[in-house]
Amino acid sequence: MLNKLILIVFFHAFLTLDTYAQGLKIKLTEHNSNVETVVYSSNGQFLATGDLSGLINLYTIDSFGNPNFKQSFSGHLDAVLSLWFSKNNNYIVSCGKDFSARIWNIDTPDLNKTFNNNVEAVKNAFLDPSGKYIITCCTDGTIKSTNINDIKKTKIISVGKPLNDVLLSNDKKFYYATKGSIVLKIDAMTGKTVTEFIGHKDAINALDISPDGITLVSASSDKTIKTWDLTLEKEIKTFFGYEWKVTSVEFSADGKYILGGCNTGETKLFETETGKEVGSFKALGKNVKDVAFSANSEQIAIATSMDVEKYGALIYNSGVEIIAPIVPSKKTGTTTPKSTKPLQKK
Numbered sequence: 101m102l103n104k105l106i107l108i109v110f111f112h113a114f115l116t117l118d119t120y121a122q123g124l125k126i127k128l129t130e131h132n133s134n135v136e137t138v139v140y141s142s143n144g145q146f147l148a149t150g151d152l153s154g155l156i157n158l159y160t161i162d163s164f165g166n167p168n169f170k171q172s173f174s175g176h177l178d179a180v181l182s183l184w185f186s187k188n189n190n191y192i193v194s195c196g197k198d199f200s201a202r203i204w205n206i207d208t209p210d211l212n213k214t215f216n217n218n219v220e221a222v223k224n225a226f227l228d229p230s231g232k233y234i235i236t237c238c239t240d241g242t243i244k245s246t247n248i249n250d251i252k253k254t255k256i257i258s259v260g261k262p263l264n265d266v267l268l269s270n271d272k273k274f275y276y277a278t279k280g281s282i283v284l285k286i287d288a289m290t291g292k293t294v295t296e297f298i299g300h301k302d303a304i305n306a307l308d309i310s311p312d313g314i315t316l317v318s319a320s321s322d323k324t325i326k327t328w329d330l331t332l333e334k335e336i337k338t339f340f341g342y343e344w345k346v347t348s349v350e351f352s353a354d355g356k357y358i359l360g361g362c363n364t365g366e367t368k369l370f371e372t373e374t375g376k377e378v379g380s381f382k383a384l385g386k387n388v389k390d391v392a393f394s395a396n397s398e399q400i401a402i403a404t405s406m407d408v409e410k411y412g413a414l415i416y417n418s419g420v421e422i423i424a425p426i427v428p429s430k431k432t433g434t435t436t437p438k439s440t441k442p443l444q445k446k
Contacts, residue, residue, distance in 0.1 A: 123416065123417055124381075124414065124415075124416055125165075125166075125399060125415045125416055125417050126166060126167065126414075126415040127413075127414055127415075128149065128157075128159070128167065128169075128413045128414075128415070130157050130169050130172075131149065131151045131155065131157060131413075132151075132153065132155075133151045133152040133153045133155075134151060134152045134389075134403075134404075134405045135149050135150065135151050135152075135389065135390075135403040135404070135413050136150055136151060136152055136179050136180055136181055136389045136390065136403060137149070137150045137180055137181060137182050137183050137389065137390040137403055138150075138183070138390050138391070138392045138401040138402070138403045138413050139183040139184060139185060139390075139392050140161075140185075140392050140393065140394045140395055140401065141185040141189045141395065142185060142187070142189060142395055143189045143395065144161060144394065144395035144396060145160060145161055145189065146158060146159065146160060146161060146170075146185065146189065146206070147159040147161060147167045147392075147394075147401060147413075148183045148185070148192055149183075149401075149403065149413050150176075150179075150180025150181070150182075150183050150194060150196070151179070151180060152179045153179070154174070154175070154176030154177055154178055154179065154180055154196060154198065155172055155173070155174055155176075155180070156172065156173040156174075156176070156180055156183065156192065156194055156204070157169065157171075157172050157173075158170045158171050158172070158173065158192070158206065161394070165394065165398055165399050167415065171209060172209075173192070173194075173204050173209045173212070175202060175212060175214070176194065176196045176198050176200065176202070177198040177200075178196055178197035178198040178221075179196050179197045180194050180195070180196045181195055181196050181197060181221065181222065181223055181224075182194065182195050182196075182222075182223060182224045182225060184224075184225065184226040184227075186227055186231065187227075187229070187231070189206075190205065190206055190207070191203055191204060191205055191206065191227075192204045192206060193225050193226055193227055193234065194225065195222035195223070195224065195225035195236060196221065196222060197221040198221075199216065199218045199219060199220060199221065199222065199238075200214055200215060200216050200218065200222065201214075201215045201218070201222050201225040201234055201236050202214050202215070203227075203234065203248065213248060215234060215236070215246055215251060217244065217246060217251055217254055218236060218238045218240070218242075218244070219238070219240055220238050220239040220240040221238070221239045222236050222237065222238050222239075223237045223238065223239060223263070223264055223265060224236070224237040224265050224266055225237070226268075227248075228245070228268065228272065229268075229272055231248075232247060232248060232249075233245045233246060233247055233248065234246050234248055235266065235268060237263055237264075237265060237266035237277065238263065239261070239262070239263060239264075240261070240263075241258060241259050241260045241261040241262075241263045241279075242256050242257065242258055242259065242263070243256070243257040243259060243263075243266050243275060243277060243286075244256050244257075245288075255291075257275070257286060257291040258291075259277050259279055259284065259286070260279055261279075262278075262279070262280055262303060263277060263278060263279060264278045264303065264304060264305050264306070265277070265278050265304070265305070265306050265307045266278075266307075267307050267308070267309055267316075268288070269309070269313065269330070270309065270312075270313030271313070272288065273287070273288055273289075274286060274287060274288055274294070275288055276307055276309070276316055278303075278304040278305075278307060278318070280303055280304070281298075281300040281301060281302055281303060281304060281320065281322070282296050282297065282298055282300070282304070283296070283297035283304060283307065283316065283318055283328065284296060284297075285297070285333070295333050297316070297318075297328050297333070297335070299326055299335045299338075300318065300320040300322050300324070300326060301320075301322040302320055302321035302322035302345075303320065303321045304318045304319065304320045304321075305319050305320065305321060305345065305346065305347050305348070306318070306319040306346075306347065306348045306349045307319075307349070308349050308350050308351050309330075309351075310351050310355035310372075311351065311353065311354065311355050312355060313330070314329070314330055314331060315327050315328065315329065315330065315336065315351075315355065315372070316328040316330055317349050317351060317358055318349070319346040319347065319348060319349035319360050319361075320345075320346055321345040321346070323340075323342040323343065323344060323345065323346065323362075324338050324339060324340055324342065324346065325338070325339035325342075325346055325349055325358060325360045325370070326338050326339070327339075327358070327372065337375045338375075339358065339360070339368075339370050339375050339377075341368060341377055342360075342362045342364070342366070342368070343362070343364050343366075344362055344363040344364045345362065345363040346360050346361070346362050346363075347361055347362065347363055347387070347388055347389060347390075348360065348361040348388060348389065348390045348391045349361075349391070350391055350392055350393055351372070351393075352393050352397040352418075352420060353393060353395060353396060353397045354397070355372060356371065356372055356373070357369055357370065357371060357372060357378070357393075357397065357418075357420065358370045358371075358372050359391045359392075359393060359400055359418075360391065361388030361389070361390065361391040361402060361404075362388055363386070363387050363388065364386065365382065365386040365387065365388060365404055366380060366381070366382055366388070367380070367381040367388055367391055367400070367402050367416075368380050368381075369381070369400075369418065369419070378419070379418065379419055381400070381402065381414075381416045386404065386405055387404060387405040388402055388403065388404045389403040389404065389405070390402075390403040391403075393418070394418075397418060397420040398417065398418055398420055399415055399416065399417060399418060400415070400416050400418045401413050401414070401415055402414045402415075402416065
């Protein structure tokens with residue numbers, strides 16, 4: 101025991117993968133319609149879910165990783181398509197099919213800011229690092245950067261349809277946006293496309309950037325996931341094994357694993373470097389809409405359409421286990437483990 105305690109105190113963050121520990125942990129039942137999106141806060145204290153009716157539920161996470169219902173946020177008039185926690189985890193940013201994006205104060209949900217400057221569904225929304233602008237991605241093919249205190253101060257970049265996702269680079273200089281089967285690297289100041297990442301054969305549905313900002317991951321309707329080197333601006337690896345569209349994707353807290361959900365209802369876990377599939381999670385329904393790692397990567401949340409019972413979301417043990425402390429990332433402010441090591445089956 102003493103040796104174990106010494107390891108915990110003096111070593112950096114370390115993750116192992118135990119495939120025997122993977123399995124269904126909890127079913128959330130507070131929603132009355134299918135959940136479209138899920139997200140964990142970076143401090144590990146909250147989980148948020150948004151559903152087809154426009155309702156958002158917030159859960160607190162206890163010391164065992166269990167979510168406990170805290171409160172609901174109502175205001176969206178149609179499906180919530182994306183949720184995002186602010187850097188300080190005091191606010192939730194949401195967007196949806198009602199053409200709007202909103203900023204919610206976790207402590208006072210009635211005092212939310214609404215942004216109705218879109219003419220079609222908003223697929224993604226988040227605050228820029230300064231917290232002064234809300235970035236939105238709309239199905240009309242536009243990216244908007246809007247001053248949260250003055251909606252008239254809006255910068256619009258026209259990308260073209262179909263536009264399913266947009267992210268901001270860690271250095272804040274570029275957007276990475278989907279346009280059909282291509283990922284565009286766009287200068288955030290000029291709005292000009294500077295690089296095209298070509299390789300997918302069908303529409304790209306979701307993007308994520310690794311915590312170190314070096315690697316981009318894309319999920320596509322061509323049944324694959326791809327990783328891209330953002331420094332060399334080229335494809336790294338293709339991840340196979342899906343039978344239908346890959347709808348959602350996310351990196352683990354240390355970037356060593358990739359989680360991707362599929363329209364068949366299956367979610368897969370891969371090693372980023374090798375492309376090896378190290379986990380498969382069968383949702384109790386079909387059409388995975390969103391996936392999310394918990395802050396320590398020990399749990400994953402899956403939003404899926406249920407055939408009979410409409411669960412809010414499904415929480416699985418990922419098999420990724422923390423065996424030493426997590427240190428804060430200087431770049432993102434999130435809790436990022438230093439390294440991972442797969443635990444081999446015996």
